[in-house]
Amino acid sequence: MSDRARIRLPRRTRERTPEPSAGPRVPGALAQLAVVMRTPARAAQPLFAQAPKAWQRMLPFAVVGVFVVTLLPVTIAVLTNDYALGGGWAGALGVAQTVPLLLAVTRPLHAWAVVLAADTIGGVLLIHADRVAGHAWPWTPMAIVGYLALMACLGLRESIRTLVGVWLVTGGVGAVLGFFQPADTMNTAALLFVLAGVMLALTGAVRGLGDAQQRIAEQESISEAERARRTLLEERARIARELHDVVAHHMSVITVQADSAPYRLPGMAEPVREEFAAIAAGARESLGEMRRLLTVLRGDGAGGGADGERAPQPGIDRLQQLVEATVRAGQPVELSLAAGAAGAAPPAVDLSAYRIVQEALANVVRHAPGARTRVSVTVDEDEVLVLVVNGPARDAVVVLESSGTGHGLVGMRERVRLTGGTLDTGPLPDGGFRVAARLPLNSSSEEPS
Template sequence: MSDRAETRTRTSAAARGSRAPIRFTVVLRTPARAAQPLFARAPKRWQRVLPYAVVTAFVLALLPSTITVLTNGYKAGGGWAGALGVAQTVPLLLAVTRPLPAWGLVLIADTVGAVVLTQADQVAGHTWPWTPMSIVGYLLLMVCLGLRESIRTLVGVWLVTGAVGVVLGFYEPDGVTTTIALLFVLSGAFLALTGAVRGLGDAQQRIAEQESISEAERARRTLLEERARIARELHDVVAHHMSVITVQADSAPYRLPGMPEPVQEEFAAIAASARESLGEMRRLLTVLRGDRSNSGYGTDGEYGTGGAGGERAPQPGIGRLQQLVEATVRAGQPVELSLAAGAAQAAPPAVDLSAYRIVQEALANVVRHAPGARTQVSVTHDAREVLVLVVNGPARDAVVPLESSGTGHGLVGMRERVRLTGGTLDTGPLPDGGFRVAARLPLNALTEDPS
């Protein structure tokens, strides 16, 4: 591997590493719909199962611990200890899908437990009103809430937690270690941290959605611009033929003397219709050419000059491929052309123009994405079709990644021109690092009009 390629590899790896935390926050993000489990958008099954496993492990650990501590430490009695242990831990199983109801149940159970412990035999010397086990379970709920609920809901949960602690503080037994402030501070910290993670995931999700929308709009705009550009060129061809029809119909009585009166009237009607159609065509061309100065390109600098001379220039075809290749060679790109005799005469105007533009766009891509690569251009034909083939080898210099959209004058244009003629297009990379463009243009299958 060359130094340049190795540098690109290290840069790409570093970029992927820097994006890893962002991808993690998107995975953590959970939709706000009811009963939607945490980590529902995680790509792997074990990641989606992980919240259930963690909550179950906490419940299995906290349930016996709570009953044991309340029974042996606080001397709350076996019946009360068992009931409080179940009430304070089992609702945690809802935290994965419904954290807000689970929080309500646990807060009620913890509050009832604090009231019961005021009458316990050995509450003095222990923590109150929140026992260590209830604090752990409560903080687990805060994590689930922070990853799920809105900021307004999180603030409300935090304030209710503090308010309940303040109310219980008026009934504090003697000799206890109060945990009101501890739970209030820890719950606020956990809610703030997980809420920030959730917010970052939401922001990244919105950015990704906006990028998708922007990319779709760019692709649609590129396609429309390319179709309009092709329509402008084809309308030039059609306008030429309409002009020929008008001249022939007008001159028919002079070229064919002795023509019966009905026939002369028929030719006059044809000429009038053709002249009216030509006027409509010219008005349409005026509209289509409104932004032409901003849409042209070409390796030989021929198309889209925006000047009046460029507008009056005839449309190029297969017969001008030699000039196009020579201009590309002068620009420093080694190109060889193989042109079958009679290809230009055999192709109708639309195919003739499309073949030229496909070669032009293919060479423009080679110059941009594979500078210095040896390129072969081949145009052959038979009685049914014209085959255009452009193949380039690997680039000798730095390569710009190939883009199928964005500029509107690359693969998109080729696809539209081939679609116009009813042909097929085959493009793709070669094993040696080069690229291949093959277009088949039928001579008698013009089925679509991009306008």
């Protein structure tokens, strides 16, 4: 790759990340109806409460209201005129059999208990009615219509086990009343048992379809989010590889030039030779670290990336080399390393301490070149204390780099957070800067990468 190489951002990164699906996209009128009828989220939530439109959410109240307004007077009139039941009993049964339907929109199981009890009492009272012969018994036509409306509400709301129980109880009550059937009456117990089963099956199936579509929509949303996250990670890895290609090229050039300088420039003084050797060694070390990070990003297995993964990570024992390299670059740095500090910390803390000192010294070189710097690392029974303090920049030296993004301090905080420690950074009154990190030795967090 030539010196004019540039990082090319893949086209996919400029595309809009797909947003999670807001709802199921299913064709067909039945599936759309099932979505509207899906099970409410809470126990007392009305039917159709999750429907997208206001008129759909009000539809159950309107339908049940029409049933009550229609069935109430008809029930009273039929019980009074056709069955010759007393006016008081007819009115009470009419109210008890129809008005509880209003409760079916929010609590259909409670409404069913009330209506079934009222219908059962009505069947018992009709045994002694004057004109019950030749009419439907124990369930009147109005009771059957209201009961089927109640079954529809139950089927859209309750579980399959509850629906089966309601259906069996309905058949059981009808069978028990059949032992007291008046003469010359049409027994409607079997009719209601069959019709109730059909209604429960149909509405339960529609409700189940709506629930299934809702679960599919939720899974689609999760899948979309996972795909977006995977795309983002892939693009980050791609950019990292592009960045490696560019930076590795220039670092390789630096290494070759530094290694070949003593041969290209004969008569070079010994200190200058050592300086070029240090530059070449630092460039090679940077290339090695970049290759190890790239191996992690690529997720290579036991192939070419295995050597990079087996290479040891730097730690506190490498701080002396880091400080010496910084001193050779012209930065006065003093290192205070407690006896036994090297190798006393777990790998995650050991690596984090090294990276924090490395980033802090890099910031000093960039923003306060020539400033006297003190590095102190101490280890006790519970924690590692890292302290990097630098004074103000020496004289009026031009800052080597002024385009920092602030990611260095963010990276420090992330490493400290991963080890469960604390970080304190900030300027000093004399114009210097302080970085103080406390890294617990007993943290169970994952090792930073």
